[in-house]
Amino acid sequence: MLLSIKNLHASINGKEILKGINLDVNQGEVHAIMGPNGTGKSTLASVIAGREVFDVTAGEIIYKGKNLLKLAVEERAREGIFLGFQYPVEIPGVSITNFMRTAVNELRKYKGLDALSGGVFLKLMEEKKKLVELTSNLANRSVNEGFSGGEKKKNEIFQMAMLEPTLAILDETDSGLDIDALRVVANGVNKLRTKENSFLVITHYQRLLDYIVPDFVHVLFEGRIVKSGSRELALELEEKGYDWIRKEQEG
Amino acid sequence: MESDPNKIIGEVTQSDYKYGFVTEIETEYAPKGLSEDTVRYISAKKNEPAFMLEFRLKAFRHWLTMKLPNWAHLEIPPIDFQDIYFYAAPKKKKQYESLDQVDPELLATFDKLGISLEEQKKLSGVAVDAVIDSVSVKTTFSETLSKYGIIFCSMSEAIQNHPDLLKQYLGSVVPYTDNYYASLNSAVFSDGSFCYIPKGVRSPVELSTYFRINAANTGQFERTLIVADEGAYVSYMEGCTAPQRDENQLHAAVVEIVAMKDAQVKYSTVQNWYPGDKNGKGGIYNFVTKRGICKGNNSKISWTQVETGSAVTWKYPSCILLGDNSVGEFYSVAVTNNFQQADTGTKMMHLGKNTKSTIISKGISAGKSNNSYRGLVRISKNATNSRNYSQCDSLLLGSSCGAHTWPYIQVENKSSIVEHEATTSKISEDQLFYCQQRGMNAESAIGLIVNGYAKEVLKQLPMEFAVEAQKLLSISLEGSVG
Ligand SMILES: Nc1ncnc2c1ncn2[C@@H]1O[C@H](COP(=O)(O)OP(=O)(O)OP(=O)(O)O)[C@@H](O)[C@H]1O
Ligand SMILES: [Mg+2]
Numbered sequence: 001m002l003l004s005i006k007n008l009h010a011s012i013n014g015k016e017i018l019k020g021i022n023l024d025v026n027q028g029e030v031h032a033i034m035g036p037n038g039t040g041k042s043t044l045a046s047v048i049a050g051r052e053v054f055d056v057t058a059g060e061i062i063y064k065g066k067n068l069l070k071l072a073v074e075e076r077a078r079e080g081i082f083l084g085f086q087y088p089v090e091i092p093g094v095s096i097t098n099f100m101r102t103a104v105n106e107l108r109k110y111k112g113l114d115a116l117s118g119g120v121f122l123k124l125m126e127e128k129k130k131l132v133e134l135t136s137n138l139a140n141r142s143v144n145e146g147f148s149g150g151e152k153k154k155n156e157i158f159q160m161a162m163l164e165p166t167l168a169i170l171d172e173t174d175s176g177l178d179i180d181a182l183r184v185v186a187n188g189v190n191k192l193r194t195k196e197n198s199f200l201v202i203t204h205y206q207r208l209l210d211y212i213v214p215d216f217v218h219v220l221f222e223g224r225i226v227k228s229g230s231r232e233l234a235l236e237l238e239e240k241g242y243d244w245i246r247k248e249q250e251g
Numbered sequence: 252m253e254s255d256p257n258k259i260i261g262e263v264t265q266s267d268y269k270y271g272f273v274t275e276i277e278t279e280y281a282p283k284g285l286s287e288d289t290v291r292y293i294s295a296k297k298n299e300p301a302f303m304l305e306f307r308l309k310a311f312r313h314w315l316t317m318k319l320p321n322w323a324h325l326e327i328p329p330i331d332f333q334d335i336y337f338y339a340a341p342k343k344k345k346q347y348e349s350l351d352q353v354d355p356e357l358l359a360t361f362d363k364l365g366i367s368l369e370e371q372k373k374l375s376g377v378a379v380d381a382v383i384d385s386v387s388v389k390t391t392f393s394e395t396l397s398k399y400g401i402i403f404c405s406m407s408e409a410i411q412n413h414p415d416l417l418k419q420y421l422g423s424v425v426p427y428t429d430n431y432y433a434s435l436n437s438a439v440f441s442d443g444s445f446c447y448i449p450k451g452v453r454s455p456v457e458l459s460t461y462f463r464i465n466a467a468n469t470g471q472f473e474r475t476l477i478v479a480d481e482g483a484y485v486s487y488m489e490g491c492t493a494p495q496r497d498e499n500q501l502h503a504a505v506v507e508i509v510a511m512k513d514a515q516v517k518y519s520t521v522q523n524w525y526p527g528d529k530n531g532k533g534g535i536y537n538f539v540t541k542r543g544i545c546k547g548n549n550s551k552i553s554w555t556q557v558e559t560g561s562a563v564t565w566k567y568p569s570c571i572l573l574g575d576n577s578v579g580e581f582y583s584v585a586v587t588n589n590f591q592q593a594d595t596g597t598k599m600m601h602l603g604k605n606t607k608s609t610i611i612s613k614g615i616s617a618g619k620s621n622n623s624y625r626g627l628v629r630i631s632k633n634a635t636n637s638r639n640y641s642q643c644d645s646l647l648l649g650s651s652c653g654a655h656t657w658p659y660i661q662v663e664n665k666s667s668i669v670e671h672e673a674t675t676s677k678i679s680e681d682q683l684f685y686c687q688q689r690g691m692n693a694e695s696a697i698g699l700i701v702n703g704y705a706k707e708v709l710k711q712l713p714m715e716f717a718v719e720a721q722k723l724l725s726i727s728l729e730g731s732v733g
Contacts, residue, residue: 049688053680077690085688089681093703102699103689110690142703159689 001062002027002198003048003167008059010047017043019223020059025167028195032209032234033202035220036242041202042086044220045169048200049083050076063167078110080166084156084173086202091143096155097125099143100162107163128161132188149176157188164192169200174208186211206234221245284333287311290438293338297407297441300414310427310437317431323565323594324623324655327536335501337439337472396456401485402447403458406474409445416447420478424507424544424571432503432538432565436472440505443474448483448514457713459488473504479514481547486517488716500525502561503538512547512574517555519712521720524560531590531619534562541568545577545603553580554597555711557720562591567625569598572606572634579608582708584720586701587620587652588728596626596657601634601667610641613705616652617728623655628669630662637667645675646704648697648728698725 001024008021017040025031033041047054048061050073061068068076091099104124105115116124129139132154144152153173160168170189174182189199189212201212209217209231217234219227221242226249227233237245282289290311294304319330396403402413410417427437448454479485489506502524510516518541527534537560543552554568570579581597599608608628616622628639645654656673678700686696702709702721709717 049684051684073684073687074690074692077688083688085685089679089685091682091685091700091703093706094699099686099689099699102691102695103686106690106692106695163689 001025002064004062006060008047008061009057010043010054011057012054017223018047021225023218023225025198025200027198029216030193030199030201030212030214032214032217033200033220034204034217034234034237039220040223041220042171045083045171045202048169049073049081078107082160082163082165082168084160084168084170086171088144088152088156090145092145094143096139096141096143100125100159104162124162128158131161131191132158133184134158150178150181153177153185154181157185161188161192166197167200168197169202171202172204174203174205182208183211206238209234219245221249283336285335285337285439289337293439293441296338299410302414302418303410306422306427307438310434313428314431314434314438317434320431323625324621325563325565325592325594327563330501330536338441399452399455400449401452401454402445404445406440406443406445406476413445416478420476420507420509424509424542425505425540430540433505433540436474436503436505436540440472440474446477446485446487448479448485450480451482453483454485457486457488459490471500471502471504475504475506477507477516477518478509479511479516481511482513484515486519486713488519488713490521490716490719500535502535506541508543508552510543510545510547510550510552513549514547515551516543517553519716520556521716521723522556522558522560523723526560526591527562527589529589535560536563537561537566539566541566542571543569544571545574545579548574548603549576550574551578555582555708557708557712557723558583558585558593558595559723564593564595566595567597569600570608571600571602572608573602575603576605577603578606581610582711583612584615584705584708584724585622586615586724586728587617587622589618589620591620593621594623594625596624598627599629599639601630601637604633604635604637606634606637608639610639611707612643613708614645614654615648615701615704616645616654617648619651621653623657625657627659628661630664630667630669632663635664635666639669641671643673646701647675647677695725697728701725701728
């Protein structure tokens with residue numbers, strides 16, 4: 001098993017957001033996570049990635065057989081965890097090229113590999129840019145600065161392609177994308193899909209799942225995974241909304 | 252766990268100064284302390300003509316009447332001028348034809364700094380005039396330069412070989428009466444660089460001087476004079492690092508630039524002297540007077556500085572825009588960490604018509620440091636249709652440091668426009684997390700973000716400097732917030 005989350009509780013400023021999450025992800029699987037606004041999807045993603053603003057108050061996360069909660073953010077990243085952000089942050093003055101070069105070389109260092117030379121790195125960038133149809137124009141700009149919503153999301157997928165993670169968590173990467181961009185992003189993901197890597201895809205729209213077909217769909221509701229099923233669950237949610245889940249929970 | 256980027260920044264930045272070492276080179280000192288005798292000793296040691304001794308003595312006598320300035324936002328312990336060696340020169344002073352003749356210890360020093368002359372010569376075609384403890388050890392490329400009629404030599408040589416130029420220009424931009432430290436420098440300056448670009452000549456190489464303070468307890472008084480005659484162009488680079496010391500070291504340099512009609516001078520500095528340790532012990536006191544005059548019409552002077560070192564920095568590279576349509580620029584990044592204090596900025600004095608100035612200042616403060624921008628933009632009555640744009644940004648790393656901005660603006664005519672923008676920001680937890688999520692440790696994340704922040708200034712630097720400057724920014728923040 002790649003990732004195993006057991007009874008995970010997490011809070012921020014004393015307010016509990018995750019209230020006992022259980023989730024197992026095997027290598028090569030794609031899991032979709034859906035659920036109403038504010039139920040803790042992004043929080044779960046952040047906690048897996050190791051964001052320190054959240055306090056883990058109970059439970060455990062085992063990743064590649066290791067206690068993930070003991071690792072620092074960057075160690076988790078180097079171990080192959082990638083988070084595609086719902087709201088990617090702007091870093092003024094830092095070009096995507098420079099940013100990615102730093103990231104790729106730190107990863108290589110961790111793996112005991114030599115840093116990539118400028119030429120080789122640029123070639124790699126060209127290749128991956130094509131994958132997500134990222135224009136050179138964009139790649140020369142500062143990280144996310146002044147990017148449109150859709151451009152930011154594309155940039156996240158581009159970074160994922162560069163870093164080739166084992167576990168990619170995509171937090172609403174489809175939100176704000178036009179239909180063409182959605183197809184591009186989905187293709188990007190599908191090309192990176194192998195028997196070894198897994199995806200956690202957070203989305204509000206079952207449409208994405210037409211392109212990225214998940215093995216499992218989970219509903220996160222008020223800090224808990226209250227329902228898991230196959231691809232059909234997404235269709236059902238689309239049709240019925242979340243009210244029946246709410247009722248089920250209350251009942 | 253707490254969401255405190257300050258804490259992360261603090262943890263990142265607790266390392267020691269990477270350039271802390273002392274080169275063992277035999278040194279010859281002037282007697283400690285300052286008196287007319289010291290001044291005469293220095294002048295005699297350097298075998299100077301009478302006009303120089305006179306210049307020095309006038310400066311010294313004037314200095315005696317002056318008081319230490321105290322208007323800067325700096326806390327400086329009293330300096331005992333009688334406890335300082337005002338002159339130190341490597342004893343084995345020789346004229347070197349090749350690097351083999353240079354003291355191997357010295358070469359090793361340059362190697363440690365990653366700026367070996369050999370490498371510089373081969374790779375970048377930069378002429379390096381290396382100054383170590385006040386006396387020029389090696390001048391390279393001067394022969395090539397002389398083909399163009401460019402003079403690039405140590406100040407001592409200039410005094411011997413070009414006395415007329417010196418008489419004409421030395422002290423013409425920064426008079427010996429200018430301020431306390433400039434007067435002191437005028438009296439006791441030991442060496443420095445002189446550069447003259449004749450009419451219509453574009454210097455084919457960037458001229459570069461690496462300064463290095465070396466002997467313990469020795470005040471450093473460098474004197475630089477750059478003259479660009481009509482239509483000339485030169486890009487000049489000054490850079491330095493200093494070995495780790497416990498005693499505070501005084502440094503009071505003077506740089507003068509003269510740009511005649513249609514001439515352009517680009518002056519770039521990377522300053523990385525020993526900033527003192529984590530507890531504020533030691534470090535260089537850096538009191539610098541840098542000023543350029545755009546004497547002729549359509550001339551331009553551009554200052555770019557990256558200040559990461561020194562315990563105390565007091566420095567205001569300025570432009571006197573005398574010629575019509577002349578242009579002054581000031582691009583600055585000042586980083587302070589631990590107990591460092593910097594009070595730096597610029598003065599743009601618009602005297603000619605249609606003169607333009609641009610000020611971009613990026614202050615980055617960490618630790619318990621204090622970082623101040625102090626600037627004056629003065630547009631005189633006759634400087635009609637003049638323009639200034641100033642942007643002063645401060646970045647705070649942690650919550651125990653201080654950033655201050657003192658922009659003074661005086662506009663004496665109605666046709667001129669002055670724009671001033673200022674921001675203060677912090678590295679956000681979001682940005683740090685984003686970088687770390689991509690596998691960077693906090694240290695390289697901060698380095699990256701800070702370099703991005705300073706980009707507008709860094710991109711003004713010549714290539715070979717830009718790389719060094721980027722590394723320096725990251726390195727100097729490695730010991731920040733506690
Ligand atoms: N930094 C924070 N400070 C305070 N509350 C927070 C913080 N981050 C998240 N929360 C709260 O935690 C809850 C869960 O937020 P989260 O972002 O995980 O929701 P989500 O399921 O991703 O929602 P959406 O579908 O809108 O993206 C929300 O009530 C939110 O307000
Ligand atoms: Mg969310």
